[in-house]
Amino acid sequence: MRRLAAFVMSGPAQAVAVVVLTAVGGVLFPPIALLSAAAVALVVLRHGLNQGLIVAGWSALVLAVLAGLATGTPSAAVAGLLYAAIQWLPTIVVALVLRQTASWRNVMTGLTLFAVAGVIGVHLWVPDITEKWLDVLQRSVSGLLQRAGMSPMEVSAAIERAAHYATGVFAMSFVLSVALSLMLARAWQAQLYNPGGFRDEYTSWRLSYWLAGVAVLLVALVLLMQNDMLIELAMVVLTPFLLQAIGLIHGVVRQTGISVGWLVGMYVLLVLAPPQMGSLLAAVGVADSFTDLRGRFGRGA
Incomplete structure (x- = not known):
C-alpha cells in the first residue's frame, strides 16, 4: 500500500492512472472502489483542493470515455x-475539511449529519x-436469492423486511465508504510523510457528547415507537x-499491552x-464519548 501511495504522489498522470484503474476494478468488486476514492483524497490532503479536482476531473473524463x-x-x-461524481466528490469534501481543520470530529459529524439529512x-x-x-429489490435481488437456495416465500419475506430499512442501509453504507476511503488516504499520507501519525489520530478519536446524546435519544425513540425512519x-x-x-479498542490494546487476540x-x-x-461496538463508542473510556484505561495501565 505504501508503494501505491507513493506512486499516486509521484505525479498527476500517475494519480489519474491509479484512480481510473481502481474505479474500473470497483465495478467488478466494489471494495476496490475505496482505493479509488482514497487516491483522490490523498491528493487533496497533500496538495489541496485544486490538485484534487484536477485529478478527479481527468479521471472522470477517462472513465467516461472508457x-x-x-x-x-x-x-x-x-x-x-x-x-x-458519486464516488469522489463526497470524499473530496471531507478530505478538504480534514486538511483545513485536522479534526476527525468535524469530519465525522458533518458526514453523519449530511447522511441524516439525506x-x-x-x-x-x-x-x-x-x-x-420493494419493487427495486424484487427486480434486482430476488433471482439471486432464489439461486442461493431460498424458497420464493423466504425471498419475499426477506425482501419485504429489507425494503423497510433500505434507505438507512444505503445512507449507513455511504458514511462507512466515505469514512473508510478518507481513513485509508490519511493512513497513506502518514506512511509517506508522518509515520505513526494516523495511528495516533485514529486511536484518540472521540466524537462529541451531543452527537452521542442524539444517538441515545434515537435508540430510545426506536424502542418506544418502532418507526422505520427512526430506525x-x-x-x-x-x-x-x-x-x-x-479505534478505542486498538488504542486500549496498545496502551495496556494486552494480547492482539x-x-x-x-x-x-x-x-x-x-x-x-x-x-455492541457502536454502544461502546457512544459510552466512550460520554465517559472517556480510553482515558480510564490509560490511568489504570
Missing part, C-alpha cells in the same frame, strides 16, 4: 461521469419509499461510533455476526 467505448453508447459515458429528505420527498424499494436514522448516527469503538476476535465477530457485533 465506458462509452466499452458499450458504444453516449449514455454509458454519462453513467461513467455520474459514477465518478434519509429525512428521501422520506419527505418519496412518501411511499418502502414500496419503491434508519439510528443506524446512520451510530455508524461513526462503531468506527470510534474500533482481542483485535482478532473483534474482527472475526464483525465478519460472523455484523449486526450484533456492530451494535
Whole structure:
C-alpha cells in the first residue's frame, strides 16, 4: 500500500492512472472502489483542493470515455461521469475539511449529519419509499436469492423486511465508504510523510457528547415507537461510533499491552455476526464519548 501511495504522489498522470484503474476494478468488486476514492483524497490532503479536482476531473473524463467505448453508447459515458461524481466528490469534501481543520470530529459529524439529512429528505420527498424499494429489490435481488437456495416465500419475506430499512442501509453504507476511503488516504499520507501519525489520530478519536446524546435519544425513540425512519436514522448516527469503538479498542490494546487476540476476535465477530457485533461496538463508542473510556484505561495501565 505504501508503494501505491507513493506512486499516486509521484505525479498527476500517475494519480489519474491509479484512480481510473481502481474505479474500473470497483465495478467488478466494489471494495476496490475505496482505493479509488482514497487516491483522490490523498491528493487533496497533500496538495489541496485544486490538485484534487484536477485529478478527479481527468479521471472522470477517462472513465467516461472508457465506458462509452466499452458499450458504444453516449449514455454509458454519462453513467461513467455520474459514477465518478458519486464516488469522489463526497470524499473530496471531507478530505478538504480534514486538511483545513485536522479534526476527525468535524469530519465525522458533518458526514453523519449530511447522511441524516439525506434519509429525512428521501422520506419527505418519496412518501411511499418502502414500496419503491420493494419493487427495486424484487427486480434486482430476488433471482439471486432464489439461486442461493431460498424458497420464493423466504425471498419475499426477506425482501419485504429489507425494503423497510433500505434507505438507512444505503445512507449507513455511504458514511462507512466515505469514512473508510478518507481513513485509508490519511493512513497513506502518514506512511509517506508522518509515520505513526494516523495511528495516533485514529486511536484518540472521540466524537462529541451531543452527537452521542442524539444517538441515545434515537435508540430510545426506536424502542418506544418502532418507526422505520427512526430506525434508519439510528443506524446512520451510530455508524461513526462503531468506527470510534474500533479505534478505542486498538488504542486500549496498545496502551495496556494486552494480547492482539482481542483485535482478532473483534474482527472475526464483525465478519460472523455484523449486526450484533456492530451494535455492541457502536454502544461502546457512544459510552466512550460520554465517559472517556480510553482515558480510564490509560490511568489504570
